[in-house]
Amino acid sequence: xxxxxxxxxxxxxxxxxxxxxxxxxxxxxxxxxxxxxxxxxxxxxxxxxxxxxxxxxxxxxxxxxxxxxxxxxxxxxxxxxxxxxxxxxxxxxxxxxxxxxxxxxxxxxxxxxx
Amino acid sequence: xxxxxxxxxxxxxxxxxxxxxxxxxxxxxxxxxxxxxxxxxxxxxxxxxxxxxxxxxxxxxxxxxxxxxxxxxxxxxxxxxxxxxxxxxxxxxxxxxxxxxxxxxxxxxxxx
Numbered sequence: 001x002x003x004x005x006x007x008x009x010x011x012x013x014x015x016x017x018x019x020x021x022x023x024x025x026x027x028x029x030x031x032x033x034x035x036x037x038x039x040x041x042x043x044x045x046x047x048x049x050x051x052x053x054x055x056x057x058x059x060x061x062x063x064x065x066x067x068x069x070x071x072x073x074x075x076x077x078x079x080x081x082x083x084x085x086x087x088x089x090x091x092x093x094x095x096x097x098x099x100x101x102x103x104x105x106x107x108x109x110x111x112x113x114x
Numbered sequence: 115x116x117x118x119x120x121x122x123x124x125x126x127x128x129x130x131x132x133x134x135x136x137x138x139x140x141x142x143x144x145x146x147x148x149x150x151x152x153x154x155x156x157x158x159x160x161x162x163x164x165x166x167x168x169x170x171x172x173x174x175x176x177x178x179x180x181x182x183x184x185x186x187x188x189x190x191x192x193x194x195x196x197x198x199x200x201x202x203x204x205x206x207x208x209x210x211x212x213x214x215x216x217x218x219x220x221x222x223x224x225x226x
Binding site for chain 2: 001004031033042043044045048092094096101102103104105106107108
């Protein structure tokens with residue numbers, strides 16, 4: 001299994017600002033994903049982070065709001081831009097080892113926007 | 115949109131009892147996975163069952179899959195207070211990318 005770390009673990013931000021969340025994996029992985037979990041809700045996939053190309057976004061999520069970088073096979077960042085209180089959520093990255101295989105999740109970043 | 119629906123939404127039992135959670139999904143799947151989440155933290159992978167499997171065991175966990183009914187169940191036997199958590203099913207429908215679609219989750223409370 002992969003060991004995944006995220007920074008920061010939590011943050012409180014003012015509306016209108018941006019926050020960049022980092023995800024680091026202890027081994028090279030093909031697939032990296034970013035999820036959002038709104039308070040009391042389940043997880044929703046934001047985008048798939050592709051190494052060497054643009055991220056693939058799910059319906060309802062756009063690059064201007066959630067820009068993603070994937071500079072190599074062990075690291076990715078998600079930026080939450082121009083934040084509003086509705087962006088208050090837990091943001092989780094995950095890694096997959098191939099289609100049809102287990103995904104492993106980071107500990108999450110708990111974001112509160114005031 | 116969420117593919118999986120789980121029931122019950124919340125379950126409260128005593129230590130030593132068994133807990134059963136059910137998950138239903140809408141489309142064909144490649145596999146189904148169960149995850150546990152403690153107090154809004156990261157998800158812990160519990161078990162993966164493939165579409166051609168019907169039952170799988172891991173310690174005190176038993177998972178069944180009925181693709182004809184598009185449903186799965188997670189049974190935790192002899193539950194412990196430490197099992198208190200939210201449990202999510204997630205399905206993979208291979209489309210070239212491995213995308214997980216999560217169910218709504220079941221909040222399990224195990225009282226000593």
